[in-house]
Amino acid sequence: MGRALTIGMVAGEASGDLLGAALIGALREHSPDMHFIGLSGERMRAAGCESLGDSEELAVMGLVEPLRHLPRLLRLRSRLRQEFLRRRVDVFIGVDAPAFNLGLARSLKRRGLATVQYVSPQVWAWRPGRVPAIAAAVDAVLCLLPFEPGCYAGHAVRAEFVGHPLADQIPTESQRASARQALGLNDSDCVIAILPGSRMGEVQRLGADFAAAARLLSAATDRPVVFLAPMASPAVAAVFEAQRRAVGVEIRLLQQGADQVLAAADAALVASGTATLQSLLHGCPMAVAYRLAPLTAFLVRSLKLVRLRHFSLPNLLAGEELVQEFFQQDVRPAALAASLQRLLTDATGNAAMRRRFDDIHRLLRRNAAARAARVVLELGAARAAA
Numbered sequence: 001m002g003r004a005l006t007i008g009m010v011a012g013e014a015s016g017d018l019l020g021a022a023l024i025g026a027l028r029e030h031s032p033d034m035h036f037i038g039l040s041g042e043r044m045r046a047a048g049c050e051s052l053g054d055s056e057e058l059a060v061m062g063l064v065e066p067l068r069h070l071p072r073l074l075r076l077r078s079r080l081r082q083e084f085l086r087r088r089v090d091v092f093i094g095v096d097a098p099a100f101n102l103g104l105a106r107s108l109k110r111r112g113l114a115t116v117q118y119v120s121p122q123v124w125a126w127r128p129g130r131v132p133a134i135a136a137a138v139d140a141v142l143c144l145l146p147f148e149p150g151c152y153a154g155h156a157v158r159a160e161f162v163g164h165p166l167a168d169q170i171p172t173e174s175q176r177a178s179a180r181q182a183l184g185l186n187d188s189d190c191v192i193a194i195l196p197g198s199r200m201g202e203v204q205r206l207g208a209d210f211a212a213a214a215r216l217l218s219a220a221t222d223r224p225v226v227f228l229a230p231m232a233s234p235a236v237a238a239v240f241e242a243q244r245r246a247v248g249v250e251i252r253l254l255q256q257g258a259d260q261v262l263a264a265a266d267a268a269l270v271a272s273g274t275a276t277l278q279s280l281l282h283g284c285p286m287a288v289a290y291r292l293a294p295l296t297a298f299l300v301r302s303l304k305l306v307r308l309r310h311f312s313l314p315n316l317l318a319g320e321e322l323v324q325e326f327f328q329q330d331v332r333p334a335a336l337a338a339s340l341q342r343l344l345t346d347a348t349g350n351a352a353m354r355r356r357f358d359d360i361h362r363l364l365r366r367n368a369a370a371r372a373a374r375v376v377l378e379l380g381a382a383r384a385a386a
Contacts, residue, residue, distance in 0.1 A: 004033035021044045023376070039076075102121070115140075120143045143160060175263040212247050241253060
């Protein structure tokens with residue numbers, strides 16, 4: 001056998017850290033001596049990745065907002081490129097964060113590294129003209145959603161649907177009883193999960209309205225409601241705590257624990273993103289909200305950059321409006337509270353929603369990390385043989 005491969009990785013934020021950690025685990029099953037180095041979060045470090053910085057350094061979003069971070073991000077990308085080349089990395093894997101990772105992948109591919117983008121950019125949603133540039137930057141795109149490989153048809157890049165790791169990690173059987181016990185909840189409690197986002201900007205734009213919706217729902221419901229808000233970091237928790245206090249509503253903030261909260265909840269109010277998929281996989285009915293910064297929203301609309309009927313993952317996967325969506329100016333406390341109230345009272349609709357959630361869960365459950373690892377190993381073997 002030859003030397004163990006060295007894998008360079010850059011994961012964007014908490015969701016990328018989760019995906020990266022699962023992939024490291026799957027690769028180590030094939031090659032325990034494989035070395036990992038890169039921009040990582042807590043989970044990737046625990047899985048054995050030598051860290052060159054924290055994933056939260058990439059926690060910027062939108063079209064305009066990243067511009068003020070551009071000098072810092074360019075310096076970071078240059079530093080990572082130099083370190084990956086110095087350490088003779090065999091394969092580079094960009095985990096999500098395509099705006100950052102694809103430029104890095106392009107420069108590394110020119111130097112002979114095999115390159116992978118784990119999580120397809122949302123070319124099916126906006127800027128489909130990016131596909132040729134993506135194909136030039138990477139050898140493979142590992143797709144989490146079943147409709148994504150078709151976007152790359154006719155282009156010189158390997159695009160595979162590997163499934164979604166969250167669908168593998170979250171059981172198809174209900175975890176409600178054990179989750180409630182762990183959280184100190186009774187089976188009869190009315191529990192609402194509040195997830196205003198993992199990024200600071202999301203919480204700043206949505207948190208106050210989410211808290212106000214909780215207050216309205218609490219006042220309109222005959223029985224007491226327990227509101228639980230899993231927080232992605234102490235920083236966003238501090239922001240949401242201030243918003244909660246300003247509104248004057250009791251919401252129990254928890255560090256991490258989104259899966260446990262969603263498993264225990266009767267319904268959820270969720271910022272659009274990975275948390276909506278988590279809610280689906282736990283069979284938790286939800287209302288979904290999304291609000292961009294004003295200038296970004298203006299550009300998206302005026303330039304017609306997004307051409308989708310729906311923006312939330314549950315609706316995109318279902319091909320119809322399974323869950324109610326609220327975008328930009330429609331994100332109002334009264335509307336959010338009314339949507340949650342319907343979820344608490346519409347038993348028939350919730351049962352139908354959960355059946356569709358279960359179908360989607362089974363579609364996405366494909367042992368994603370192992371499938372992704374197989375592609376990475378094949379690319380690594382090809383490089384080693386070259």
